[in-house]
Amino acid sequence: MTEFIVNQWWLVAIVIASLIPLVMRIVSAGLLETLRTLDRRWIFLLLLWAVLIPIYFIGVTGRTFPEVPSVLARATFDEIDRLNPGDPILLAFDYDPPSEGELGPMATAFVYHAASKKLRMYFMALWPLGAQMIDNTIAKVITPDFRDLVYGRDYINLGFKSGQEGVIKVVVTNLRELYTTDSRGTAMQDIPMMEGITNIQQMKVIVSVSAGYPGTKEWVQYAVTPFPSLRLVAGATGVQAPLLYPYVPRQLPGLLGAIKGAAEYEKLVVDAYGGANADPKYLEALRRMGPQLVAHLLIITLIVVANVVFLIDRGRKR
Amino acid sequence: MRRENVFWMALLVIGAAALLWRSAFTTEGMGREYVRAVPVANGRWTQSDPATYGEYQGAEAALPAQTEYQFSLPRTIGLWLAAFFTLAIFSFLFGDNPFYKVAEAVLVGVSAAYWMVIGFWDVIVPNLVGKIWPALVRAWAMPGLSGPEAEPSPSYIVVLVLSVMLLWRLAPKGGWIARWPLAFIIGTTAGLRLIAFLHGDFLVQIRNTILPLAVIDGGVFDPWLSLQNLLIVVGVLCCLVYFFFSFEHQGAVGATAKAGIWVLMITFGAAFGYTVMGRIALLAIRLEFLLDDWLWLIDPTGRRVAALLAGGGLG
Amino acid sequence: MKQTGPLLITAAGGFVLIVAYFIPFAQNWGELAAIWFDILAAVAFILGGGNLLKTHLKRISDRARGWGYSGVVVVSFLATLFVGLVKVGVNPSAQFPDFAWSGQYRQMGSAFWYLFQYAFTPLTATMFSLLAFYIASAAFRAFRAKNVEAVLLLGTAFIILLGRTFAGVALTSWIDPDVWAGFAYFTGLRLENLTVYIMSVFNTAGNRAIMIGIALGIVATSLKVLLGIDRSYLGKD
Known part of the structure; x- marks a missing residue:
């Protein structure tokens, strides 16, 4: 840490300089008065530093926190890991760039896991930008690191269809009426891995990477509930994850919640398939847990400080 | 000019000068994009795949005259544009300003058109035009369309009519015409949701709550799991009692409802914690973009380390 | 007729899907209704875009406050729409090189992809990241x-x-x-x-x-x- 501070003196100088006006105000008006009338932009600045400095620290030093996978992350991992090579799985990428910070690492880890297991991957999207997210993940994982996997034989991007839950309602019994071609415009009959696939009940597992509506909830309601033999695991945003717990485990055997869930699953996948020197691109969530820690501590401190001021003021009024 | 404005102007000038200095006068530089030329369709076209500075360095070291890995000016401009947009949106935190407003306007325009284009190419062309007139779509944009899915389906003419009626909403007169397709959308949504919520969120949730209150695992009583199940069952019932407003919340009912409120408060606390977690991750990725992709201050994935090119490079 | 027709359509669309859930024989009807619904959802994207254009063109013609920004909306909207619909910078697909329009509209390197990569992504992602700051501020104040x-x-x-x-x-x-x-x-x-x-x-x-x-x-x-x-x-x- 000391070495970091000495080497990155310029960053330390910028952080200190940016906070000088706040310190001066505390000195002149007093701590309590400053806190009572604190301009919210100071909170913005504190949060900026709380997130930016750990990112920079981890980026420079490469150090991350150890991660212990929780029961649900392990359950998610096991659902995919128990499959055999060649088993078909559906990967529904129902998210777009705004939630990539949370869901990008999950999507990467799911694809890395499935590709390592040599599963047949069927990608589709209920969000308009989902097809692009699929392209990006394929370009990040499969194209550079799994060159033996062939498009159309081992993986396929079916692309986006509009209609939210209406799409699930159709593909669960009749995939081909809606998906007449893949996202490249190739007819279903010309795609080797589509042979014999008529609906998504034939998938061994459905993986839902979900940012909201339509997403995991709709997959539970329109696919898993009416067809209980389907197995669904999900990677969901922090906002969505708590709402999905009532479905666990009967309708949703595996759930990764927010960046922590991503980091746990990443750890399981990389430990199992990444080797001793895993590519750092597969440890994105693990790195992001650093800023997460500092920012959480800041938020707790802010709440505590605000409550101390509140209690002091209430005591004085009485 | 106000003193505050002078200060911010000076800060902006210093910042811009620092960026200029870093990009032009330091060995590492910053904010450059590289591409790799990949021949496609038997060499008829060249596709420019994204490449890293590390790959470019590796290629140059191996063969200085190589043309496979190249600096890309358009994408470098794009990267700087992306950085500008990022900073412009962040500038709203300090206060509303023209940079933010321009970025916001671009966001609205690009997003709406983006959705339209996706809807057109991914759904309207293959699923509407392609179903009514597959020969046209095959000759034009989807030559691969074939097989049983490419047979003409006259019933889709009804959807075409409904689509035109829906778009009639944009016309100055006859807005009621759009009600017919709208009624269809509302009706199907209601039909879909009625069953899905009744089954998945009502019936199965009741089933999920019928849990053994005394868990016996391998002939041994498991007190911890039993307690968990008991808390879930009692928690759900207490919350449901709180949601009942048909009778007054007094006496035993009041106490139960109070317990329900406590369970709900814990639920909301958990939701708040998870929401904070999510929001921080969204901020982190944008700051990573600025520090890594644009400023080249950090390199966690080793993209700017001269790469030894594996198979496929400099072939 | 202006009311009765839509009411009947609403009931028909909904009850077809409900019946299809319980009677396997009617499953095809349910699928058909859902597919029509899915296609109309894509048409709604066009409706949304059209409405946006109409609103902002009116703001410009009225010289309403901030009409210059409406101009930016219209220009960025039309530019994105044009490069996306015309497939600017898209190579024909490798499978069908003789069909000029056969390439994927979001092909890597195309103008539409460029807008995704360098405009849509930073703008939308940063806009959502602002919520982190506001939740921190709310934590302190509320x-x-x-x-x-x-x-x-x-x-x-x-x-x-x-x-x-x-x-x-x-x-x-x-x-x-x-x-x-x-x-x-x-x-x-x-x-x-x-x-x-x-x-x-x-x-x-x-x-x-x-x-x-x-x-x-x-x-x-x-x-x-x-x-x-x-x-x-x-x-x-």
Whole structure:
């Protein structure tokens, strides 16, 4: 840490300089008065530093926190890991760039896991930008690191269809009426891995990477509930994850919640398939847990400080 | 000019000068994009795949005259544009300003058109035009369309009519015409949701709550799991009692409802914690973009380390 | 007719899907209705874009306040629409090189992809990242431990915030049977474990009750729409 501070003196100088006006105000008006009338932009600045400095620290030093996978992350991992090579799985990428910070690492880890297991991957999207997210993940994982996997034989991007839950309602019994071609415009009959696939009940597992509506909830309601033999695991945003717990485990055997869930699953996948020197691109969530820690501590401190001021003021009024 | 404005102007000038200095006068530089030329369709076209500075360095070291890995000016401009947009949106935190407003306007325009284009190419062309007139779509944009899915389906003419009626909403007169397709959308949504919520969120949730209150695992009583199940069952019932407003919340009912409120408060606390977690991750990725992709201050994935090119490079 | 026709269509569309759920014979009808619905959803994208264009063109022609920004909206909208529909910079697909329009509209390197990569992504992602700042500000301004309920909410939030990071492990790692054998009964109190129990017990119970309530609400609302009791979506005239 000391070495970091000495080497990155310029960053330390910028952080200190940016906070000088706040310190001066505390000195002149007093701590309590400053806190009572604190301009919210100071909170913005504190949060900026709380997130930016750990990112920079981890980026420079490469150090991350150890991660212990929780029961649900392990359950998610096991659902995919128990499959055999060649088993078909559906990967529904129902998210777009705004939630990539949370869901990008999950999507990467799911694809890395499935590709390592040599599963047949069927990608589709209920969000308009989902097809692009699929392209990006394929370009990040499969194209550079799994060159033996062939498009159309081992993986396929079916692309986006509009209609939210209406799409699930159709593909669960009749995939081909809606998906007449893949996202490249190739007819279903010309795609080797589509042979014999008529609906998504034939998938061994459905993986839902979900940012909201339509997403995991709709997959539970329109696919898993009416067809209980389907197995669904999900990677969901922090906002969505708590709402999905009532479905666990009967309708949703595996759930990764927010960046922590991503980091746990990443750890399981990389430990199992990444080797001793895993590519750092597969440890994105693990790195992001650093800023997460500092920012959480800041938020707790802010709440505590605000409550101390509140209690002091209430005591004085009485 | 106000003193505050002078200060911010000076800060902006210093910042811009620092960026200029870093990009032009330091060995590492910053904010450059590289591409790799990949021949496609038997060499008829060249596709420019994204490449890293590390790959470019590796290629140059191996063969200085190589043309496979190249600096890309358009994408470098794009990267700087992306950085500008990022900073412009962040500038709203300090206060509303023209940079933010321009970025916001671009966001609205690009997003709406983006959705339209996706809807057109991914759904309207293959699923509407392609179903009514597959020969046209095959000759034009989807030559691969074939097989049983490419047979003409006259019933889709009804959807075409409904689509035109829906778009009639944009016309100055006859807005009621759009009600017919709208009624269809509302009706199907209601039909879909009625069953899905009744089954998945009502019936199965009741089933999920019928849990053994005394868990016996391998002939041994498991007190911890039993307690968990008991808390879930009692928690759900207490919350449901709180949601009942048909009778007054007094006496035993009041106490139960109070317990329900406590369970709900814990639920909301958990939701708040998870929401904070999510929001921080969204901020982190944008700051990573600025520090890594644009400023080249950090390199966690080793993209700017001269790469030894594996198979496929400099072939 | 202006009201009756749409009411009949609403009922027909909805009940076809309900019947299809229970009678396998009617499954095809349900699929057909859902497919029509899916296509109309794509048409709604066009409607949305058209409405946006109409609104901003009117603002420009009225010289309304901030009309210059409406100009930026219109230009960026039309530019994106043009490069996307005309497939600017898209090579024909490798499979069908003789068909000029056969390439994928979002092909890497195309103008549309460029807009995704360098405009759409930074703009939308940064816009959402602003929420982190506002939630921090709200945490400072809004959360006060005024009563038991608020303490429960805040306490849970603290446990989750700590337990879902390494702070939780660091703060309560001393509850370890290796430190004292008696701790074997208390490992559930470690913050990372408490987080798991809060989520799987109390959060599940609370959200399940909310879910049941919402489900009943949606069923009632849907029935009112399908039976023509709620006609608000049809407007007045």
